[in-house]
Amino acid sequence: MMDTMLTEVDWRASVFDSLSFPTLILKPDKTIQSANRIYLEKYGLTMDQAVNKTCYQVFYGTDRCPENNCPFARVLLEKKGHTITRRVFTHTQKQRWEDRVFSPILNESGEIAYIMESVRDITRLKILERALKETKEFLEKLIQSSPMAIVVADRYGHILLMNHAAENLFGYPAETATRHMRVEDLYPPEAAAGIMKMLKSEAFGGIGKLAAMKVEIIDSKGEEIPVELTASILYEDDEEIATMGIYNDLREQLAAESRLKTVVAQLYQSEKMASMGRLAAGVAHEINNPLTGVLFYARLMQEKLESGDPNQENIDFIIEDVNRCSEIVKNLLAYARATNQRKGRTGLNALVEQSLALIRDQSLFRNIQLVKEFPADELMIHADRNQMSQVIINLVMNAIEAMEGSGRLVLRTYADDRSRRSFLEIADTGSGISKDNLSKIFDPFFTTKAAGKGTGLGLSTSYGIIRENRGNISVKSTSPAGTTFLLEFPPTNAPNGENEDESTPEWLT
Ligand SMILES: Nc1ncnc2c1ncn2[C@@H]1O[C@H](COP(=O)(O)OP(=O)(O)OP(=O)(O)O)[C@@H](O)[C@H]1O
Ligand SMILES: [Mg+2]
Structure with a gap:
């Protein structure tokens, strides 16, 4: 029984030399059973300097372990692997990051015979992680400081992100929006579904894209606000994961356009009135003279007619109509000022x-x-x-x-x-x-x-x-x-x- 176990352990001990991670085999009392070649090279040790000494003697030169976070005791207790991440400094004071992975090696009766500790250099990973974090923060700043209102929602319509400009436009704090709201709540009834349809069609800027178009949104007070919306679907491995909308408030622009329209209409009106005035004045003057003539001759004829002449009534009609014309001419002249x-x-x-x-x-x-x-x-x-x-x-x-x-x-x-x-x-x-x-x-x-x-x-x-x-x-x-x-x-x-x-x-x- 013991033999087979030893054989097994020896076998393991002999192959671990070829592991590419620096690795130690420790006994439960923390004495070093063996170290692989890379380990010895990494720490500048010979096998003799390491074997049968406790790890803290080798690394700290102390009789008691000064490490607080070492998971060794936990591995012994729980009989399962644990990892800690540590920042270390090289002799040139360069910062490096290591993961120390502790794995128990059990004997046949399930007791811990050894603990294998291997060191993985995760400095590159850490640097990438930090760069990623910085990029993420930078992008977040970019989105937050954009004067355009931006809203991102997941594929089910739940709001994931609302930048400051969007908070101002829609009137909701981002927290409320991301916790309780869906994109439908930002539009008049049915409008969000219509926009989604357009986004998925080829006709409005390509599948997954919506070229700038004018739509109405509804703010927290229930007010309809005209905006220019540009939207897109975000994909990951051909799968839809989110939608993004960018909104530009059109209220100012529309107000300016309508002011301009009024001014143009007024200009057009006064121009029209001026030219009509000229025409009216001309016509009125031209008609005035012949009218005076008609009236003069009508009166003359009237005087010449015998009383009771049947033409008398006709001439009365002529005079009446001439007077109506004169009234019109008078009004035209008033219009023409x-x-x-x-x-x-x-x-x-x-x-x-x-x-x-x-x-x-x-x-x-x-x-x-x-x-x-x-x-x-x-x-x-x-x-x-x-x-x-x-x-x-x-x-x-x-x-x-x-x-x-x-x-x-x-x-x-x-x-x-x-x-x-x-x-x-x-x-x-x-x-x-x-x-x-x-x-x-x-x-x-x-x-x-x-x-x-x-x-x-x-x-x-x-x-x-x-x-x-x-x-x-x-x-x-x-x-x-x-x-x-x-x-x-x-x-x-x-x-x-x-x-x-x-x-x-x-x-x-
Ligand atoms: N208070 C009003 N309510 C509704 N429509 C009006 C009013 N005032 C003017 N209008 C419209 O403007 C038109 C022009 O008015 P305007 O006074 O110049 O001419 P009119 O009343 O039709 O004829 P007139 O005044 O020469 O007898 C009217 O025919 C009417 O259609
Ligand atoms: Mg009138």
């Missing part, structure tokens, strides 16, 4: 009251709730009273027409103390103005009313008058629930005001 003005200081609230009283058919107000919201102090403006009255009447008539006779009409005046401008709002509960029509309502002859009902000159004339008075007219709001028109008047003592009043519009010079 080619009429003479008599401006003066006047109270806005009083002007509104008088204009309402001037509306010939007061029965129009029968089913209209008229609300006047005027400040206690009168607001003074500088304008041509008659013209301004015409504007207010035009707007009130339009409001009544849009409400088809019944609804609520609010006339509100107020002033802005800082700019010293005065305002008049005319708000109705009428049909509203469609988006398509909104850019046309100030054009001469634009009307949605039935033939014979409206000429489409009310707003264009008002526009001309208001601009001539250096004010502004606009649609403040419109919807199927009603429309609010806004008139703006400059301060009464506007600099250079008086000089400009008498000036001729540019298209008449």
Whole structure:
């Protein structure tokens, strides 16, 4: 029995010399049974210097082991292998890392006969490990400091990473997101599934890629935010392991674009009005002369007819129509700002009251709730009273027409103390103005009313008058629930005001 065991141990002892790791065979009392060749070379020992001495005598020259972490005792107790990692210094003070692997060698009755200790140099591994850690930290810093919001999720949609920019954009702390959230929670319902589909298709930048596209995300307050999303699937050995989304907040950009659009639209509108003004002024002047002629000859004929002549009525019709034409020409001239003005200081609230009283058919107000919201102090403006009255009447008539006779009409005046401008709002509960029509309502002859009902000159004339008075007219709001028109008047003592009043519009010079 003993013989076979010894033979076995000898056999092991004889082959361990060829092991490529420096290795010791120790007895349970820590005395060295044998050391392989590489071991002796590594520590500069001869076999005699090592054998039958305890390991601490050989390595520390002490009678008691000074090692605290040596797993020798544990190996004896548990009869299984243990490893410790140690940092050591070479004689040139170079740092090296070693794993010391302790493995028990049992005899046939299961008792520990020897413990084999082999040393593995893991310095290279440690250096790689450190480099990897540094790279990982560097990448993490890179991701965290990116101004683009980045979110990574595993293949089941659980969020794995959310950088600082993404925390700000979505409004969740990364910890909450990575613990409790899935990517679906970051989008409107169904949207995440749609994005995933696109990611997996060939059509949006290749399989596993999504070229920049505009989508909506939902932040922690439930607000929809427009973003530009670029996404990709991360693969490992052809297997999907995660998805990554990079988000660029588009709110600022969209706001700037819409501001630009408004400015361009305003420019286009004022350019259009200017050229139409020129045209209107030209037409009005050309028509005025022949109209005067027609009227003159019609009157002449009328005088020559005997009373009771059947042609009398026809001539009355001619004169009536000529007068209608003259009225249109007058309005066109007002739009073209080619009429003479008599401006003066006047109270806005009083002007509104008088204009309402001037509306010939007061029965129009029968089913209209008229609300006047005027400040206690009168607001003074500088304008041509008659013209301004015409504007207010035009707007009130339009409001009544849009409400088809019944609804609520609010006339509100107020002033802005800082700019010293005065305002008049005319708000109705009428049909509203469609988006398509909104850019046309100030054009001469634009009307949605039935033939014979409206000429489409009310707003264009008002526009001309208001601009001539250096004010502004606009649609403040419109919807199927009603429309609010806004008139703006400059301060009464506007600099250079008086000089400009008498000036001729540019298209008449
Ligand atoms: N308060 C309003 N609510 C809804 N639509 C309006 C309103 N004011 C004007 N509109 C629209 O603008 C168009 C042009 O108005 P405008 O006053 O220039 O002409 P009109 O009222 O049609 O005819 P006119 O005033 O010459 O009799 C109207 O036909 C109508 O479609
Ligand atoms: Mg009108």
